[in-house]
Amino acid sequence: MRFTVRDALAVVAGAVAPFVAALLLLPLRGSVTPTNTALVLVVVVVAVSALGNRPAGALAALSAALWFDFFHTRPYQSFHIQDRADLVTALLLLAVGLIVSQLAARGRTLGRVAATDASHLERLHGTARLASLSTSSDDVVRRVRAELAEILELRDCRFEYGTLTGRPPRLEPDGSVRVDGWVWDLELQGWPDGATELRAVAHGRYQGRFLLTPAPGAVPPSLEARLVAVDLAAQAAAALDDDRPVRA
Incomplete structure (x- = not known):
């Protein structure tokens, strides 16, 4: 704490x-x-x-x-x-x-927890509304990038469509972070060096990944915030076309 x-x-x-x-x-x-x-x-x-x-x-x-x-x-x-x-x-x-x-x-x-929960819920609902109203998956991805940057206190958040090069640290669906196959103690050690990968997967289909670069000295986000980030990435994946890369 x-x-x-x-x-x-x-x-x-x-x-x-x-x-x-x-x-x-x-x-x-x-x-x-x-x-x-x-x-x-x-x-x-x-x-x-x-x-x-x-x-x-x-x-x-x-x-x-x-x-x-x-x-x-x-x-x-x-x-x-x-x-x-x-x-x-x-x-x-x-x-x-x-x-x-x-x-x-x-x-x-x-x-404070109630206010945080309400904020997270609004983020998810807002993204879902945009996905249902927008004809462009690019808009949804841009919205998710902005939400991720705010909720996780990131310096940079970019999206890569359909690539899995390298083995960066990964934010898993359960909210944990893995580095080289090992669970990283985010609360104790802070963010790992470099960008952390958050994969955008919907219905078992991989669409791309968000690369999360935390701001210098950023406090690791709570587990709840990380789980919301995973849900946001899933919404982006659901909005993406199977073939069309996202312009980010």
């Missing part, structure tokens, strides 16, 4: 935001019960989790419990808790914060 700049900022927020919130609540310490203070800190944990990630949410929950203890339980400015009720509140703050942070992060992940 990639750890982006946004993820790093979220982790920092997870450590700092509860501390700042606990400080801002200090003037209200005498008029607001510890339980209500803990509820406010839970809101901070949820905000960090929803905007960040699971590690950030977990850190925010731990930070909230610690600074609640330090600033809002007796003896103040100490990590010792004198009152049993405050101890229970602090432990509940930690437990609830951890649970809510994971639920919020999961909801964010599911939302």
Whole structure:
């Protein structure tokens, strides 16, 4: 899994935001019960989790419990808790914060997955519509090349009609990548050197291949994205005439 700049900022927020919130609540310490203070800190944990990630949410929950203890339980400015009720509140703050942070992060992940699935589905449907309306298989192949370049983050994507020269790395129908007959660990090793072959096959008939050249430093696409790429290539193959080469 990639750890982006946004993820790093979220982790920092997870450590700092509860501390700042606990400080801002200090003037209200005498008029607001510890339980209500803990509820406010839970809101901070949820905000960090929803905007960040699971590690950030977990850190925010731990930070909230610690600074609640330090600033809002007796003896103040100490990590010792004198009152049993405050101890229970602090432990509940930690437990609830951890649970809510994971639920919020999961909801964010599911939302992102749903958006990705919808995008992939639109790509497939859009290509299928073009194939049904267009009289030229060239148009379909050009559309698939553009979709592949975007979904796989490619620097270049070209199509070769009916050729099988050389033994480049190959993107297989199951989404795996093979190099010289061996399965290549794409997630761990990144794209293999050079162009990767994606064959366009429909109804068992080979029509050509797409040669995929990733952009420098491109993150390997997810398995789902690779499977969508395979389906797009199959749509291009179905649109091709048996005899006519594609002008690409």
